[in-house]
Amino acid sequence: MxxxxxxxxxxxxxVVILVAAFIPHTPFGMFEETLTNWFMIxxxxxxxxxxxxxxxxxxxKISQKAPxxxxxxxxxxxxxxxxIFGLLWGMENTPGILGQGxxxxxxxxxxxxxxxxxxxxxPLSSTMFSLLAFYIASAAYRAFIFKTFESNLLLITAVIVxxxxxxxxxxxxxxxxxxxxxxxxxxxxxxxxxxxxTAAQRAILISAALGVVGASLRIILGIERSYLxxxx
Amino acid sequence: xxxxxxxxxxxRERRIIxxxxxxxxxxxxxxxxxxxxxxxxxxxxxxxxxxSTPAGSPVIISFDYDPxxxxxxxxxAIAIIEHAWRKNHKIIAMAMWPxxxxxxxxxxxxxxxxxxxxxxxxxxxxxxGYKPGGMVIIQAMGRNLKTVFxxxxxxxxxxxxxxxKNIKTIKEIKYVVSLSAGDPGLRDWxxxxxxxxxxxxxxxxxxxxxxxxxxxxxxxxxxxxxLGGLKAAAEYELLLGYEGTASRGMNPQxxxxxxxxxxxxxxxxRVWRNRKKEKMxxxxxxx
Amino acid sequence: MxxxxxxxxxxxxxxxxxxxxxxxxxxxAEDAPWDDGTAVLHRWNLSAKWEFLSLQKADSLGxxxxxxxxxxxSGQFKETGLNPDTKYQYRLVAYNExxxxxxSLFSETTTQQQWFAMNKLPLLILLVIVCSSVLYxxxxxxxxxxxxxxxxxxxxxxxxxxxxxxxxxxxxLFVPGxxxxxDIQTIAALNILNQVAMKSAxxxxxxxxxxxxxxxxxxxxxxxxxxxxxxxxxxxxxxxxIFYVTDDQFGFVAGVDGIMLRELPAAxxxxxxxxxESLILAETGFTTGAIQTAGTGQPHxxxxxxxxxxxxxxxxxxxxxxxxxxRDPQQLGSLKGQDFGKxxxxxxxxxxxxxxxxxxxxxxxxxxxxx
Numbered sequence: 001m002x003x004x005x006x007x008x009x010x011x012x013x014x015v016v017i018l019v020a021a022f023i024p025h026t027p028f029g030m031f032e033e034t035l036t037n038w039f040m041i042x043x044x045x046x047x048x049x050x051x052x053x054x055x056x057x058x059x060x061k062i063s064q065k066a067p068x069x070x071x072x073x074x075x076x077x078x079x080x081x082x083x084i085f086g087l088l089w090g091m092e093n094t095p096g097i098l099g100q101g102x103x104x105x106x107x108x109x110x111x112x113x114x115x116x117x118x119x120x121x122x123p124l125s126s127t128m129f130s131l132l133a134f135y136i137a138s139a140a141y142r143a144f145i146f147k148t149f150e151s152n153l154l155l156i157t158a159v160i161v162x163x164x165x166x167x168x169x170x171x172x173x174x175x176x177x178x179x180x181x182x183x184x185x186x187x188x189x190x191x192x193x194x195x196x197x198t199a200a201q202r203a204i205l206i207s208a209a210l211g212v213v214g215a216s217l218r219i220i221l222g223i224e225r226s227y228l229x230x231x232x
Numbered sequence: 233x234x235x236x237x238x239x240x241x242x243x244r245e246r247r248i249i250x251x252x253x254x255x256x257x258x259x260x261x262x263x264x265x266x267x268x269x270x271x272x273x274x275x276x277x278x279x280x281x282x283x284s285t286p287a288g289s290p291v292i293i294s295f296d297y298d299p300x301x302x303x304x305x306x307x308x309a310i311a312i313i314e315h316a317w318r319k320n321h322k323i324i325a326m327a328m329w330p331x332x333x334x335x336x337x338x339x340x341x342x343x344x345x346x347x348x349x350x351x352x353x354x355x356x357x358x359x360x361g362y363k364p365g366g367m368v369i370i371q372a373m374g375r376n377l378k379t380v381f382x383x384x385x386x387x388x389x390x391x392x393x394x395x396x397k398n399i400k401t402i403k404e405i406k407y408v409v410s411l412s413a414g415d416p417g418l419r420d421w422x423x424x425x426x427x428x429x430x431x432x433x434x435x436x437x438x439x440x441x442x443x444x445x446x447x448x449x450x451x452x453x454x455x456x457x458x459l460g461g462l463k464a465a466a467e468y469e470l471l472l473g474y475e476g477t478a479s480r481g482m483n484p485q486x487x488x489x490x491x492x493x494x495x496x497x498x499x500x501x502r503v504w505r506n507r508k509k510e511k512m513x514x515x516x517x518x519x
Numbered sequence: 520m521x522x523x524x525x526x527x528x529x530x531x532x533x534x535x536x537x538x539x540x541x542x543x544x545x546x547x548a549e550d551a552p553w554d555d556g557t558a559v560l561h562r563w564n565l566s567a568k569w570e571f572l573s574l575q576k577a578d579s580l581g582x583x584x585x586x587x588x589x590x591x592x593s594g595q596f597k598e599t600g601l602n603p604d605t606k607y608q609y610r611l612v613a614y615n616e617x618x619x620x621x622x623s624l625f626s627e628t629t630t631q632q633q634w635f636a637m638n639k640l641p642l643l644i645l646l647v648i649v650c651s652s653v654l655y656x657x658x659x660x661x662x663x664x665x666x667x668x669x670x671x672x673x674x675x676x677x678x679x680x681x682x683x684x685x686x687x688x689x690x691x692l693f694v695p696g697x698x699x700x701x702d703i704q705t706i707a708a709l710n711i712l713n714q715v716a717m718k719s720a721x722x723x724x725x726x727x728x729x730x731x732x733x734x735x736x737x738x739x740x741x742x743x744x745x746x747x748x749x750x751x752x753x754x755x756x757x758x759x760x761i762f763y764v765t766d767d768q769f770g771f772v773a774g775v776d777g778i779m780l781r782e783l784p785a786a787x788x789x790x791x792x793x794x795x796e797s798l799i800l801a802e803t804g805f806t807t808g809a810i811q812t813a814g815t816g817q818p819h820x821x822x823x824x825x826x827x828x829x830x831x832x833x834x835x836x837x838x839x840x841x842x843x844x845x846r847d848p849q850q851l852g853s854l855k856g857q858d859f860g861k862x863x864x865x866x867x868x869x870x871x872x873x874x875x876x877x878x879x880x881x882x883x884x885x886x887x888x889x890x
Contacts, residue, residue: 018646022639024555025632026603033375036368039701043364043734050733050763057762068781092337093386117334122299128769129300132440132795133257133488134250135802140492141249141499143826155496162493165439165463166486167267190272198446204818204834205447206864210649211816211835212703214857217653223849224710224841228741246806286589300769301795330766403599414768414794415698430597440795444819452887 007222014220054079085112157192164189249495256491260483269482274449275467278434278457281407282312287320289406290399294421295325295332295339297413301438302335305411307465307478308436309339312409313357315472317347322395323357324405326381328369328416333361333385353386355394361385366416370424373402403429407456411436418445422454432456439463546611546624553639556603556632561587561611562595563624569613577608603632638888648863653856660852668851673812673830674843680786680810681718689785690725691715694775694800696791696815697768700734703838704816708791709735709742710841711814715788716746720755728761729778731771736763772796776803789813789828790837793820801827814840 013035020028058072066072089101091113101111108115144155163169169185176184182191218224271279285291293312297305316323325336336359344351351357360381363369372380377399378390390396398404408425410433412418418435422445426433434457435445442460449455459468462485465478544565551558561574572590575583576598587596590613601607606629614621660666684691693715695708712728719726728743730736740761747756764774776799779787787804789797790813797813797820804811805827813824814832824831832840835857842850867886874882 022636022643023634024553024636025634026555029555033368033371036365036371040365040368043699043732046733046737047766048733049737050766053733053736053763054765057759060759092334095387114334117331122302124773125298125300125767125769126302128773128799129303129795131799134253135798137249137253137488137492137495138246139798139802139823139826141245141495144496144499145503146500147503159493159496162489165461166489167269167482168486168490170268170270186270186272193443193446197443201443201818202447204821207861208816208818208834208838210857210860210864211707211838213646213649213860214653214853215703215707215838215841217650218842218850218853219706223657223847223853243806298768400600403597415702415792438795441819444817 003225003228006228007225011220011222014216018220082113082116085116089113091117160185161189161192164192253488253491256487257484260487261480264480265483265487267483267486269463269466269470269479271467271471272464274458274460275464275471276457277449278409278436278459279315279468279471281432281434281456282315282319282321282409285319285321285406288322290322290324290395290404291316292324292326292402292405292408293336294408294410294412294417295327295336296329296410296417297335298329298331299335301413303481304438304462304465305413305436306335306339307462307476307481308459308468309335309411310342310476311465311468311472311478312411312436313339313343314346315468317343317351317356318472320356321406322355324360324395324399325357326360327362328364328366328420329413330362330364333359337385354388358393358395359385367420367424370402370420371428374424374429375401377401402431405431407432407434409434409436412441413438414441418455422448426454435459436464437461544613544622544624546626548607548609548626548628550628550631551597553633553636556630557601558597558599559601559607559609559628559630560595560597561609561626563611564593565613565622567592568615569622570615571613573612573614575610575612577610581608583610601630603630605630641886641888645863649856649860652859653853656855656859657849657852660848660855663848666848666851666855668839668843668854671832671836671839671843673814673832673836674840676810676812676830677715677718677788677844680788680812681715681722681724683810684719684785685722685724687785689783690727691719691786691788692775692779692782692784692804692809693726693728693788694791695728695730695735695739696789696793697731697771697796698792699732700738702792704792705735707816707838707840708814709738711788711790711837711844712739713742713746714841714844716743717750720747720750720752723752723755725757726760727778727782727784729764729771729775730761731764731766731768733763736761768794768796772799775800779803779807779809783807783809785809787811789815789824790832790840791815793817793824798823798827804828 016028016031017035020032023029055076058075061072062069062076086096088096088098089104089111090096091111105111110118140158144151144158146152146155163172164185169189173184173186181187215224282291293309293316295309313323325333325340327333327336340357340359361384363380365372369380377396382390384390384393402408402425405425408421408431410418410421412421412435418433418437421433421435425431432453433455435455436459437445439461442458442464445455445458445460449458459465462478462481465476466482469476469479544563546561546563546565548559548561550556551560563572565572569592570590572588573585574587574596576586577583586598589596606627608627609625611624611626612621613624656666681691693712695712696702696705698705700706716726726743728739730739740758743761744753744756744758747753764771778784779800780803784804784807787800787809789800789804789811793800793813793815794817797815797817801811801813801824811828812830812832813828814837815821815824816834816837818834821831821833839854839857842854871882871886874880
């Protein structure tokens with residue numbers, strides 16, 4: 001019974017949304033909107049679940065004095081600080097419990113929440129994203145090796161596209177005559193991106209979409225039940 | 233033991249690579265090379281969409297990114313806002329990512345420095361803030377914009393905002409530009425705003441995500457132009473006739489690309505030398 | 520005389536026809552086809568002598584209010600936000616700049632809700648064909664028909680990866696993507712997680728599952744618990760090993776990178792939806808020496824995984840994984856149905872190319888929903 005009800009709900013929701021996609025007449029359009037609104041409401045409440053898991057797991061590691069337990073204190077302090085500042089003085093133009101916090105904003109230059117957002121959170125996020133540049137460099141050094149036919153093709157294409165995406169591209173191949181303009185790096189790069197790359201991406205997209213159809217059908221028909229926790 | 237030596241060697245190599253990359257990026261920032269970029273068709277298509285839209289048209293710019301991708305997407309936002317304001321479009325900003333709203337405020341503040349008091353909040357632009365839900369929100373905007381955004385980020389009622397006076401649904405919008413770092417984002421706008429409501433959509437994404445959206449730039453105009461990465465932002469600035477953050481950023485980006493190409497060459501030399509050593513060792517072993 | 524009258528009559532008719540044909544202006548307002556009755560399609564054909572137009576709708580008091588005024592001699596406008604099953608009256612006024620001359624054309628229509636979006640007929644046909652083929656093969660599999668599925672090395676390596684983790688005495692890390700439960704890639708990842716959890720329980724290896732969204736965490740906990748149950752080791756299940764990190768994309772990546780560098784898992788699984796952080800995760804895992812298997816439906820992240828991971832599931836292989844690992848005949852049957860869908864797509868693409876070359880535009884128009 002515990003798994004039958006969710007399976008039944010999955011079946012009904014799946015079929016209703018599928019049918020509603022083809023029938024503009026009410027009430028079918030409303031079904032889709034209502035079900036998706038329900039999903040949004042449930043997601044919002046589920047945030048509380050996540051926050052309690054975060055607090056529980058970090059507190060457990062602190063109490064057990066697990067390795068690097070001090071960093072878990074930092075997590076909880078940061079979480080608490082943003083929560084409290086946001087609740088008390090709000091953010092941007094939204095007031096908090098204690099109002100707009102004009103005095104604090106005057107001293108800091110911004111509300112505490114906005115201040116931490118701009119000078120702590122934003123630089124940290126950008127730093128994490130910037131790791132990509134370093135990792136691309138180390139991955140390129142390791143992976144683009146002249147070995148098999150496929151790896152050679154990858155290497156040559158990567159070189160053309162990387163050069164083509166720089167300001168040097170035009171300079172390097174501007175000497176190529178107009179009759180052979182398609183061999184100039186920027187145009188060669190555009191060709192690679194627009195044709196072979198797009199064709200491959202479309203092929204993967206189409207097959208992935210068919211995979212989604214198959215997976216969705218299995219879920220709607222109740223053949224696949226692992227996401228529910230299987231059979232009980 | 234040899235595994236440990238290899239691991240140490242690999243770690244040392246990585247650290248040298250990272251240090252050299254820092255220098256490759258930092259030096260062109262301190263000593264700009266003055267490299268010029270040229271516009272490409274995808275950027276020109278996005279430019280043309282905004283250029284050809286009549287003055288006074290209400291438009292949406294959706295800030296679907298967060299601070300991690302601000303380096304690539306914020307210059308695009310600034311350039312697009314400037315272009316829209318030059319054409320006297322009425323900009324309605326919104327976000328499907330939580331921090332997108334703040335990104336919008338920062339972008340408007342930056343462009344406002346050029347336009348001064350010419351552009352007034354509520355009359356020329358408005359920030360409706362963040363709403364979760366992706367495609368669901370866009371569909372709801374197709375029915376009633378006011379129910380989705382009853383107030384803006386300054387807590388002003390929808391009906392009290394002059395720019396929104398004649399706008400009941402998203403169908404009155406002339407185009408949408410989604411600056412997107414992931415999901416929800418550009419794909420939702422393409423499928424709903426363009427697919428369902430027929431509104432022209434242009435997109436700005438990180439360079440890494442751009443190839444995934446190329447199939448949407450087609451005869452059906454699912455996407456009316458795509459800005460992919462810092463280079464595209466620099467191209468847009470070029471089309472607008474000014475040198476901004478993106479154009480200046482192309483200097484270190486170009487040098488970094490060349491550095492990575494040199495790393496590829498170095499990597500191949502390393503592998504070739506190792507193969508040669510192994511071959512010689514085998515020959516010695518076999519006599 | 521009679522002939523002269525006839526000739527004059529024909530001349531007059533000709534002159535009249537010529538005069539009206541040059542000045543024939545039309546305006547129609549019709550219910551927009553195949554919708555929920557909230558739109559009206561206005562079409563007009565005006566003389567080139569006009570410079571402005573005003574399309575007006577009568578309100579409840581019969582007073583005309585302007586709803587559109589972009590001039591073009593021949594054009595159309597779709598008015599939306601109307602009420603279904605309601606009669607509307609319209610007036611199109613075209614005039615010159617001085618307003619010294621103008622013309623008014625009237626039309627009325629009743630909005631109607633349609634029961635079927637005819638422009639989606641081709642989509643329905645394709646969906647029925649693909650779903651039918653999936654169902655056919657599922658039924659064939661139920662009847663005992665042997666179905667061949669090619670090897671997917673990324674999935675075959677799961678046993679090897681878990682075995683390695685067991686030998687080293689290190690845990691397994693499973694990241695079910697960074698998208699929410701509404702994304703089918705996450706569901707596919709959770710289906711694989713069930714199998715991986717079962718095998719980990721059999722081997723007695725710990726499995727760590729950091730989640731970006733709370734709903735995913737809840738579903739992952741149920742999935743892993745079921746895996747341990749199936750392996751006959753429910754007591755070994757630790758709820759705290761499946762935990763929420765943060766909703767923020769790069770905050771999540773920082774958290775997972777920290778776990779990889781501290782816990783040093785011997786096997787990493789990155790399965791689900793990933794965006795720009797894919798290379799950061801994969802490279803960090805590479806530096807720890809873990810055996811890595813990745814899979815995503817995002818084509819633009821696949822190159823990063825291919826470069827840094829030992830095995831990569833490409834696109835639909837991620838969705839096929841659950842069927843492949845369980846070897847359930849019904850699930851395998853659905854994979855065959857998908858393959859039929861691919862064959863159909865190839866045939867349609869080729870047919871479309873031939874049709875376009877041959878000038879048979881109706882083929883493409885049919886699939887675009889233009890009839």
